[in-house]
Amino acid sequence: MAGHSKFKNIMYRKGAQDKKRSSLFSKLSKEITVAAKMGGPDMDSNPRLRLAVQTARGQSMPKDNIQRAINKSQAGNAENYDEIRYEGFGPGGIAIIVESLTDNKNRAASDIRTGFAKNGGNLGETGSVSFQFDKVGEIIFDAAVKSADEMFEIALEAGAEDVVSDDETHEIYCMMEDLQSVTAAMTEAVGSEPKSAKLIWKPQNTIEVDLETARKLLKMIDVLDDLDDVQNIYGNYEIPDDVMEQLGA
Numbered sequence: 001m002a003g004h005s006k007f008k009n010i011m012y013r014k015g016a017q018d019k020k021r022s023s024l025f026s027k028l029s030k031e032i033t034v035a036a037k038m039g040g041p042d043m044d045s046n047p048r049l050r051l052a053v054q055t056a057r058g059q060s061m062p063k064d065n066i067q068r069a070i071n072k073s074q075a076g077n078a079e080n081y082d083e084i085r086y087e088g089f090g091p092g093g094i095a096i097i098v099e100s101l102t103d104n105k106n107r108a109a110s111d112i113r114t115g116f117a118k119n120g121g122n123l124g125e126t127g128s129v130s131f132q133f134d135k136v137g138e139i140i141f142d143a144a145v146k147s148a149d150e151m152f153e154i155a156l157e158a159g160a161e162d163v164v165s166d167d168e169t170h171e172i173y174c175m176m177e178d179l180q181s182v183t184a185a186m187t188e189a190v191g192s193e194p195k196s197a198k199l200i201w202k203p204q205n206t207i208e209v210d211l212e213t214a215r216k217l218l219k220m221i222d223v224l225d226d227l228d229d230v231q232n233i234y235g236n237y238e239i240p241d242d243v244m245e246q247l248g249a
Contacts, residue, residue, distance in 0.1 A: 009046050022131045023224045027231055029069040030101050034081050036073035039230065047180050051197050053185070058140075058195035079103045087129045091120040091216035092209055095129035098200045098224060099232040108229035115227065117218035130234055133201040136161075137179030139172040139186060142243035146170070151190075158185035169195070173202065211243050218247070 032052045037087050039046035043053060049070075056066050082105055086098040096116075102108035116123045139160075146154065148165035153161045155172045162173040173183040176199055183197040209217060217237060224230050239247075 019242040023226070024059060025056075025061055025065060026228070028052070028059060028061055029065060029072075031231065032056060032066060032069035032081075032083065033073045034101060035080075036070045038073070041070050041074060048130040051179070051183065054187075054193055056195040056200060058176060058193055058197075061199045063243050065094075070090070084108065085126065085130070086123060087126060088116050089121055089129070090116070090237075092213040092237075094207060094209065094213075094217055094235050094237045095132050096121065096221075096235045097130060098230055099234075100229045101231050102229040108227075111227050111229065112224065115224040119223055120216045121220055129236075130201065132205070133203050133234065135175040135176050135199060136202045137176050137182065137197070138200045138202070139174070139179075139183050139197045141170045141172070141186075141190060141192070142195060143168050143170060145190050145192055154186055154189045155182075158189065160186075163236065200232070205232070206236050206238035208238050208240055210244070211246050213241050214239050214247060 032049065035046065035049040035052045039048055041049070043050040053066055053070075073232075081101045081103055082244075084102065084105065086100060088096050088098075090096045098112055098114065100108050113123045115121075125127045141151065143165065145151075148163075148170070151165060151170040151172075152163050156172075159178055160174045162171045163172075165170040172182070172186065179197065179199060183194065187193055214237075217235070221235070223235055224233055
């Protein structure tokens with residue numbers, strides 16, 4: 001295990017989630033509805049729903065919104081969503097993975113392709129970049145809940161593989177098949193629920209980008225993230241601290 005990686009998988013500038021709270025809740029609601037429709041509304045017997053609800057709670061999503069999303073899954077007129085992964089390259093040749101939940105595959109493909117093409121990127125074939133990533137479990141806690149040393153020990157005991165702590169968060173990574181058990185063990189040990197717990201695409205290696213590339217890349221990511229059909233975006237880039245300061249992030 002190591003605690004010094006600078007890797008960040010959340011593809012937003014700091015504070016963007018707060019600015020896009022409504023959009024975030026919409027994406028969380030969609031994941032809850034899909035999870036409940038696929039595996040049933042009982043969280044005890046539906047691990048995907050349990051994680052989706054846990055993440056929604058960690059993002060301060062109101063209980064009424066969560067219950068409404070679960071109820072929607074059981075309605076006879078609930079939409080059918082397809083889960084589709086898109087892969088491509090952003091400015092500077094950065095590898096990008098976009099996860100989509102959509103009720104219109106043609107619209108999603110067209111909008112995502114346009115988002116790449118108009119912002120210095122290009123959409124590739126399935127498999128064109130995913131070999132550069134690993135599918136792993138990620139659990140995020142606020143930094144205030146425990147010290148870095150305490151969180152490292154808790155994560156190690158829970159069966160995690162890597163911990164990255166900074167002033168804002170503790171990011172814990174585990175094997176994808178261990179996400180449920182590690183999340184449960186850590187939630188109990190920490191005494192509070194994580195901000196999120198989900199499967200992600202974690203790059204095997206990251207590429208440092210300069211200021212101009214970072215500007216173009218973040219603009220493309222913002223455009224893609226604003227699309228209703230887009231759930232998650234991952235990339236193999238790293239923005240150095242001095243570049244982040246110049247970006248005002």
